[in-house]
Amino acid sequence: MKWEKIIGHRENVLALRQAVAAGRVGHAYLFAGPRGVGKTAVARAFAAALLCPAPAAGEACGRCRDCRQLAAGNHPELQEIRPDGASIKIDQVRELQRVAYLTPRQGSRRVFLVEEADLLTREAANSFLKVLEEPPERTVIILLSSRPQALPPTVLSRCQVFTFRPLPVREVEEVLVREAKLAPEVAGEVALLSGGSPGRALELARGDFAELRRRACGLPGMLRQSPVLEVFRQAALLAEDRERALTFLDLLEAWLRDLLVWRETSAERLLINRDRVSLVRQEAAAYRRRDLVGLLKQVGATKELLRANANTRLALEVLFLRLAGARAGREE
Ligand SMILES: [Zn+2]
Numbered sequence: 001m002k003w004e005k006i007i008g009h010r011e012n013v014l015a016l017r018q019a020v021a022a023g024r025v026g027h028a029y030l031f032a033g034p035r036g037v038g039k040t041a042v043a044r045a046f047a048a049a050l051l052c053p054a055p056a057a058g059e060a061c062g063r064c065r066d067c068r069q070l071a072a073g074n075h076p077e078l079q080e081i082r083p084d085g086a087s088i089k090i091d092q093v094r095e096l097q098r099v100a101y102l103t104p105r106q107g108s109r110r111v112f113l114v115e116e117a118d119l120l121t122r123e124a125a126n127s128f129l130k131v132l133e134e135p136p137e138r139t140v141i142i143l144l145s146s147r148p149q150a151l152p153p154t155v156l157s158r159c160q161v162f163t164f165r166p167l168p169v170r171e172v173e174e175v176l177v178r179e180a181k182l183a184p185e186v187a188g189e190v191a192l193l194s195g196g197s198p199g200r201a202l203e204l205a206r207g208d209f210a211e212l213r214r215r216a217c218g219l220p221g222m223l224r225q226s227p228v229l230e231v232f233r234q235a236a237l238l239a240e241d242r243e244r245a246l247t248f249l250d251l252l253e254a255w256l257r258d259l260l261v262w263r264e265t266s267a268e269r270l271l272i273n274r275d276r277v278s279l280v281r282q283e284a285a286a287y288r289r290r291d292l293v294g295l296l297k298q299v300g301a302t303k304e305l306l307r308a309n310a311n312t313r314l315a316l317e318v319l320f321l322r323l324a325g326a327r328a329g330r331e332e
Contacts, residue, residue, distance in 0.1 A: 001044040008167040021058035027135035032148040033164025036199025082115040117143035118150035132158040166196020180205040216251035223324040239313035260292040
């Protein structure tokens with residue numbers, strides 16, 4: 001992975017590249033930003049620049065043995081750690097701790113990349129903190145997180161923090177047209193729903209996006225008119241796949257947001273689901289402003305719960321019950 005292949009994030013790329021070129025590399029970094037926004041791609045490009053013995057202006061050469069091993073994903077000094085099940089466990093951090101103080105077998109550096117670092121167990125985080133307090137020489141640790149606020153402040157304070165912001169919709173659209181071969185008008189819609197995250201947008205484009213979106217737009221109306229058993233059935237169905245449930249919640253959020261936008265402005269051009277204007281108009285009339293604001297908050301909270309690995313089915317049931325109960329003129 002080379003810097004020039006990275007989409008967006010120009011300031012972060014420039015700063016990291018300059019750090020490599022100037023030989024001013026820190027011991028620990030935190031890349032914070034939404035899922036799929038490009039943190040891992042930047043971390044891998046950074047690792048390549050750190051492990052290549054002959055970088056040019058902070059960019060890996062792409063030709064040497066190290067670069068070839070990096071491209072093949074088997075460089076011995078780049079170790080990627082990701083959650084084992086629902087968390088990063090103490091044993092994983094102990095192994096990192098053991099390896100980190102050894103002299104690199106190949107080249108002059110070693111890089112650890114810790115995905116979803118906010119899922120360190122408390123015990124694991126304490127152990128990890130010890131490594132950060134006595135940083136091993138020649139080792140660079142890069143933590144990635146979409147929920148940096150969930151990391152212990154003691155860990156945060158020892159990292160150089162780089163914040164990754166959502167990309168402009170237009171840039172995500174370009175990625176979709178180029179990589180997923182979407183037609184421009186479909187790409188525009190998916191890009192809007194991705195929240196500026198190209199990884200997320202590609203997932204949406206590859207999955208059963210159209211079907212999931214149809215269900216998300218229909219769900220609030222359906223639940224308001226269904227027996228309560230249907231709430232539990234829908235939640236159970238969706239809970240089978242957590243990643244898919246998260247996509248569904250993004251789509252549901254976009255839908256509720258459209259209902260709110262319509263209530264407040266009646267401006268078609270501001271809608272994400274522009275192809276469903278008549279359903280937007282009809283559904284928006286079924287809610288008060290504060291119902292929709294409350295529901296949007298609840299969807300956000302549910303997404304947060306799912307990302308934190310709470311019980312998916314339970315979290316969805318609570319949300320869907322609320323959806324079933326929310327309607328104009330009725331107190332909850
Ligand atoms: Zn190289």
